[in-house]
Amino acid sequence: MRPVEIKPDVHWVGAVDWNCRNFHGYSRSPWGTTYNAFLVKDEKTVLFDTVKHDFLEHMLCNIAQLTELDKIDYIVANHMEPDHAGCLGELIKLAKPEKVFCSPMGKKAMDSYFHDTQDWPVEVVASGDSVSIGKRTVQFIETRMLHWPDNMFSYIPEDKLAITSDAFGQNWATSERFADEVDRSFLRRRLAEYYANIVLPYSPVVLKTLDALAGMNLDVDMLSPDHGLIYRGDDVAWVLDQYREFAEQKPKNRAVVFYDTMWHSTEKMALAVADGLIDQGVSVKVMSVKANYHSDVMTEVFDAGAVAVGSPTHNNGILPELAETLTYIKGLRPQNKIGGVFGSFGWSGECVNILTQWLEDMKFEIPEKGIKWKNAPTHETFQQCFDLGKAMGQALKAKL
Ligand SMILES: [Fe+2]
Ligand SMILES: [Fe+2]
Structure with a gap:
């Protein structure tokens, strides 16, 4: 130019x-x-x-x-x-x-x-x-x-x-x-x-x-x-x-559900959490961290009042690309968020506690316990995830 x-x-x-x-x-x-x-x-x-x-x-x-x-x-x-x-x-x-x-x-x-x-x-x-x-x-x-x-x-x-x-x-x-x-x-x-x-x-x-x-x-x-x-x-x-x-950073009637998944169980749970939020009239974006760069996830987190995060348990931890995204987001210190966590597991199942700790460290308000499920989800899993999204939506609406 x-x-x-x-x-x-x-x-x-x-x-x-x-x-x-x-x-x-x-x-x-x-x-x-x-x-x-x-x-x-x-x-x-x-x-x-x-x-x-x-x-x-x-x-x-x-x-x-x-x-x-x-x-x-x-x-x-x-x-x-x-x-x-x-x-x-x-x-x-x-x-x-x-x-x-x-x-x-x-x-x-x-x-x-x-x-x-x-x-x-x-x-x-x-x-x-x-x-x-x-x-x-x-x-x-x-x-x-x-x-x-x-x-x-x-x-x-x-x-x-x-x-x-x-x-x-x-x-x-x-x-x-x-x-x-x-x-x-x-x-x-x-x-x-x-x-x-x-x-x-x-x-x-x-x-x-x-x-x-x-x-x-x-x-x-x-x-x-x-x-x-x-x-x-x-x-x-x-x-x-x-x-x-x-x-x-006043809360907005928007949510983002971001996750990583190994065999699509956590992904299916993410969609059910999103449905619970949608049920409460919240505008939702669902983002896999494999399909979205961490900066794009961050932009959505910034613009959202509620943030749900999912990962399966992987080697007693969470999947590394999700950990990378969380590290990035934590450094940018978003405020005033409602949080929720979920994830599938095979045997040890630490994912939900680890994700909860991440959100607590960022001072997110967590209205409901996280949902974890062994291996493939069922209708019951989806109902629990739907209820988690719904509870997050209700908590968000109380803050708007
Ligand atoms: Fe610059
Ligand atoms: Fe600069």
Whole structure:
């Protein structure tokens, strides 16, 4: 993608990664992503963020269409994660900027990523600091743990523009640059997927940040994350509202039943649990962990008020792909879930206790004992599983 002027003299100079599939521990990011970087031409020429290392040449070509590289005076590095700063070292060598701005935690991350930074012209900035670049000023707002310690936002009041690093991003490679140019429901899905898989553990920080931003009364008519589409006009308020809703994690009348199965017994139990939830008017998604990537299961868990998990007993434990999915989900700390567990077994039958422990560790509310069944399920098994789903549905409805 060639540069796009998003405001007068403010240009998107990033890169579209159409084929990105593995990202931030996501097992899959099926829609690709973008690395957004912005060049502002004022008395000073300023580059906000860079791109993943593989896309350095791409960004350099974009910059070359607007200015010579050595005309870049300042680089603002809002975040040191390699998808945004992986080519910072080369860029500093090539452009020889007068200053590189980063947060105090950004400086620490910079030193531990690049090691030979002693000659870099770094200026550390904290919340409330600002720098004049001519007709414009750049204000810095630290957003620690949204989602790394070093993240910060850059705000240009004269352009009513906020550049928000990873916050409000979506993993979606598009030829469009603005959120109002794409399908809204699909955008919301990508935004939720990104939140569920990257931002969710930091939800308390999101709420604090949203309150702090509201208190600052910033005039923003364009908000540009470092991944995906840029919000402008009414979309700015829309995405802030979406983030508040995501961070609050209020229960929804949706459920996900995910499982692994060896000889299809646990799978049949999963379908019966789903029927019990459906009986209570809950919208249900059933997901085998063999057929779904853990990041896709996580997105559904995030969007669900009730979560049922099934595995047969396997070598006195649970099946490894299910354990992998649970490990991933636990790390993202979903809140306010009703839980239920089930599984078949051959002789020792530990699966239900192990799964219950997983859900208890995540502080899920478990209204009913788990269901386990020896070898092939019967009508009685299905009735028990149906009743489990029903009890979960009733517990969920009591919370809505
Ligand atoms: Fe990041
Ligand atoms: Fe990122």
